[in-house]
Structures are given as structure tokens and as C-alpha cells.
Amino acid sequence: MEFSNSVKLARTDTGLEYFDVKSPLCQAKIFLQGAQITEFIPTGKNDLMWVSADEDYQEGKSVRGGIPICWPWFGVHDNADWPAHGFARKIVWRAEQVTETSDAVRISLSLPMMQVDRQFWPHESKLEVEFILGEQLEVRLTNTNLGQTPFSLTQALHTYFPTSDIKNTTVDGLQGAKYIEFGEGPFEQSDKVGFARETDMVYTQAAPVQCIHTPEGVIEVGRENSTSCVLWNPWIEKSKRLSNFQNEEYLGMLCLEAANVLEDTVTVEPGQSHTLVTTVCWR
Numbered sequence: 023m024e025f026s027n028s029v030k031l032a033r034t035d036t037g038l039e040y041f042d043v044k045s046p047l048c049q050a051k052i053f054l055q056g057a058q059i060t061e062f063i064p065t066g067k068n069d070l071m072w073v074s075a076d077e078d079y080q081e082g083k084s085v086r087g088g089i090p091i092c093w094p095w096f097g098v099h100d101n102a103d104w105p106a107h108g109f110a111r112k113i114v115w116r117a118e119q120v121t122e123t124s125d126a127v128r129i130s131l132s133l134p135m136m137q138v139d140r141q142f143w144p145h146e147s148k149l150e151v152e153f154i155l156g157e158q159l160e161v162r163l164t165n166t167n168l169g170q171t172p173f174s175l176t177q178a179l180h181t182y183f184p185t186s187d188i189k190n191t192t193v194d195g196l197q198g199a200k201y202i203e204f205g206e207g208p209f210e211q212s213d214k215v216g217f218a219r220e221t222d223m224v225y226t227q228a229a230p231v232q233c234i235h236t237p238e239g240v241i242e243v244g245r246e247n248s249t250s251c252v253l254w255n256p257w258i259e260k261s262k263r264l265s266n267f268q269n270e271e272y273l274g275m276l277c278l279e280a281a282n283v284l285e286d287t288v289t290v291e292p293g294q295s296h297t298l299v300t301t302v303c304w305r
């Protein structure tokens with residue numbers, strides 16, 4: 023099915039549907055399952071999204087790479103039987119709109135609330151995501167409260183970035199932020215972050231822009247309506263335990279996730295909306 027000159031709907035061999043975007047400005051893939059973008063290649067540049075070589079694109083499983091949407095909670099829930107990172111990343115979203123102008127292709131999707139288990143999310147609400155695909159990628163995740171009482175949630179745009187060498191990669195722009203690491207802290211980040219061991223840091227009071235310095239160039243990651251972010255690399259031992267992840271792949275990726283977690287938890291009042299935004303580009 024074709025939506026505009028640059029956008030068509032395609033399907034993997036395993037049956038998962040995705041928007042296949044090939045515009046003058048970029049190439050991208052966005053899966054309906056999880057509303058998950060897995061490829062964003064600005065014309066003439068490298069892919070900004072990393073996906074595991076072991077990924078097998080199965081129904082009901084989040085793709086290991088790109089940008090899984092963690093909603094309406096980030097990480098492990100207090101009720102340990104509930105799915106890690108919420109359930110939005112495993113549901114097939116509804117395609118809402120595709121538009122194309124000379125500066126961007128815009129694709130929006132919504133989470134069909136009919137499919138949501140009310141024990142996990144008993145609130146009257148709307149969740150939409152818009153992808154603005156131009157020379158840079160912008161992702162806008164909007165929660166709207168359609169009920170009579172406020173609700174609170176944590177969430178993240180869990181972006182996987184590529185690097186050819188994690189040991190020669192640093193993240194700049196977190197200096198001065200506070201972080202929790204493996205449940206301990208808060209500590210203050212004093213310098214750029216390098217990688218030499220398992221990294222799983224939840225930052226609060228983080229500046230709105232970070233730069234990832236890789237051997238391939240500098241990736242700029244921006245956030246709006248978010249003062250928290252998560253930096254993750256599983257390193258050797260955890261890599262062996264992860265699904266759809268090769269043992270050595272930790273050497274070629276990292277996650278820097280635009281979030282609303284800890285003290286940055288979002289409360290949405292009746293009739294109000296909140297939009298978490300991340301922007302990603304090669305600098």
C-alpha cells in the first residue's frame with residue numbers, strides 16, 4: 023500500500039508490518055508493532071539506529087534495537103510479574119496519518135486502548151507518537167488525559183545507537199547531572215562518560231542535549247519535556263543473558279534514552295497532555 027511518494031507499507035517475512043520510507047532526505051523503517059522505528063538513515067550518512075544481527079522480528083516481541091517505546095512504566099515494575107518497560111512496545115499500534123512536505127515525512131500512530139489490559143492501565147487516556155523524518159529524526163510521544171482524575175506514569179524512548187567501538191566512544195553533556203546506578207546513589211557526573219564495564223545509569227537533572235562521540239562521528243541527542251535520561255551498555259556478562267543479542271554485540275552499541283523517570287515522573291491532569299520529545303542527528 024502506498025501512502026505518499028516516499029512512504030509505503032511493507033511486511034517482513036515473519037509477517038510484521040512496517041512503514042518503509044524512502045524520501046529525498048532520508049530512509050526509515052517504522053514497525054506498527056510497538057510503533058518502533060528501527061532504521062533512520064539521513065541521505066548520504068550512516069544509519070543512526072542500531073539493531074541486533076540476531077533480531078528475528080517476531081509477533082509479540084519488541085525488536086532489539088531502534089527505539090522501543092517504554093510505557094506506561096520504565097524498567098521493572100514494583101509488581102515483578104508485570105512486563106519490564108510496560109506493554110506498549112509489544113502491541114500493534116494504529117496508523118493514524120502520513121503526510122509529506124519538502125522538509126519532512128510525518129507519520130503518526132496511536133496505541134489502541136481497546137487492546138490494553140485495564141489491570142495495567144485503568145485510566146481514560148490517549149497515547150500517540152509522531153515521527154518527523156527529515157534531515158534529522160524527531161519523535162514526539164504524547165499522553166492525553168481523557169478522564170476525570172490525574173494519572174502518573176514513567177516512560178522512555180529507548181534509543182539504540184551504533185558505534186564501531188564502544189571502548190572509543192564517549193558521551194558528553196551529562197556533566198553536573200545526578201545519577202542512580204544499580205539502585206545506588208545519587209552520584210554526580212563529573213566528566214564525560216566512557217565505557218569499560220556494564221553501564222546502567224539513570225540520570226536526573228540532565229541538560230537537554232548530549233553528544234555521543236563515536237569513531238564514525240558525533241551523534242547529537244536532544245530531549246524536550248524530559249529532565250531524565252538513561253545510559254546503558256550491557257557489557258560482557260549481561261549480553262549473554264539478553265534475548266536477540268549476540269554475545270559480542272555490546273562492543274558496537276549503546277542506549278541513550280530520553281525518559282521521564284524518578285523525580286521526573288509525569289503527572290497528567292484531566293484534559294491536559296504531555297509530550298516527550300527526542301531529536302537525533304549526525305552533527
Ligand SMILES: O=P(O)(O)OC[C@H]1O[C@H](O)[C@H](O)[C@@H](O)[C@@H]1O
Nearest residue numbers: 097106107222252253254264277
Ligand atoms: O532487555 P530489555 O527489557 O529490553 O531492557 C534493556 C535495558 O533497558 C534499560 O536500558 C534498562 O536500564 C536496563 O536495565 C535494561 O537491561
